[in-house]
Amino acid sequence: MHFDWTDEQRALKQGAADFAAERLADGVIERDRDQQFSRELWNACAQFGLQGLLTPETWHGAGQDLLTAVAVFEGLGYGAADNGLVFSVAAHVASCTVPLIEAGTEAQRAQWLSGMVDGVVIGATAVTEPDSGSNALGLSMVAKREGDCWELDGSKTFVTNAPIADLFVVYARTGEGFTGLSAFLVPADTQGLSVGPSMAKMGLRTSPVAQVFLDRCRLPADALLGEVGSGAMLFTHTMDVERLLVMAPAVGVMERLLERCVRHARSRDTGKGPIGRYQGVSHRVADMELRLEAARLLLYRAAWAQGSKGSVTRESALAKLAVSEAYVATCRDAIQLFGGYGYMVDYEIERELRDALATTLYVGTSEIQRNLIAGLRGLG
Secondary structure: OOOOOOOHHHHHHHHHHHHHHOOOOOOHHHHHHHHOOHHHHHHHHHHHOOOOOOOOHOOOOOOOOHHHHHHHHHHHHHHHHOOHHHHHHHHHHHHHHHHHHHHHHHHHHHHHHHHHHHHHHEEEOOOOOOOOOOOOOOOOEEEEEEEEEEEEEEEEEEEEOOOOOOOOEEEEEEEOOOHHHHEEEEOOOOOEEEEEEOOOOOOOOOOOOOEEEEEEEEEEEHHHOOOOOHOOOHHHHHHHHHHHHHHHHHHHHHHHHHHHHEEEEEEEEEEOOEEHHHHHHHHHHHHHHHHHHHHHHHHHHHHHHHHHOOOHHHHHHHHHHHHHHHHHHHHHHHHHHHHHHHHHHHHOOOOHHHHHHHHHHHOOOOOHHHHHHHHOOOOO
16 A cells, blocks of 8 residues: 555545535534534535545546545545534445445436436435344345335334435345345335434434335336345445445544644643643543544555455454544543533534544444454454
């Protein structure tokens, strides 16, 4: 792996940071309090080109590789304060546009990708079910072939973007075992599909989430995404990408918090000089930097490997685990370093911790990542 960015990659990352600082940093306290998703800011992200980063130019995207996209989303996390919106964009790109690019027919791509790039179409992926949790192979939603149609029955939960989605990528069971899962494209206005109310959350409150219900939902045969039984493979590949793309902003946030803590440690004087002179403070800052650099390198390595080998499940699981847990620890350190001020809403650090805690849960919990890593060593 080469540790040098091209001039173009540096410019894209810095441009994303500047855009986010200018457009995605104001009014977050109010949006977080009201659990408000901003369609205006979503459209601004699309105009900047975020939703189309990984989409080929044929469908009006930027056609970037994953490593470049990771750099851009890292810059986005550094500049933005609206972690929820950034998460919604990353989920849309990784879990909706990627499977459509990888497995969609020409007709499916022509119908949906341009709208997904320019912000007109918002995507959501429906995988998790109330009784399956992180066990993707334990899905009970059934898709039955009925003549020229598919009929889906069941429910999904914790579906990011569901209340605002125009298109769902739904995974359902068409058979037994690993080859018994298939993926389907389901427009939001399909008869039989309904979305529950937005679910109140601890963090990432500007990214809406809800349950999705499919009651004898009939789809045309061409709603199938990929081949019958290819859903598990498609899901696995998508998760390899999504783990990295949704973790990239966290690295940017960690760097921003580190810099803020350094400034505070230098300027905060409680009567005996700057608090940064105390090892209890300076060592905490050193640990923040150690976690940042280690997490960043694992993230970059996994994104680089995706372009050079077939499967990066091990690398992406290591990166996801390291980044998410480092992110939570960094936010906790930042609050501790700022003391009572860090606990106050106006200082916007307590929100960072609330948002960070979700990273150890979504796209596979930390326990699931450990299972993956150990399983690839022949354990478990």
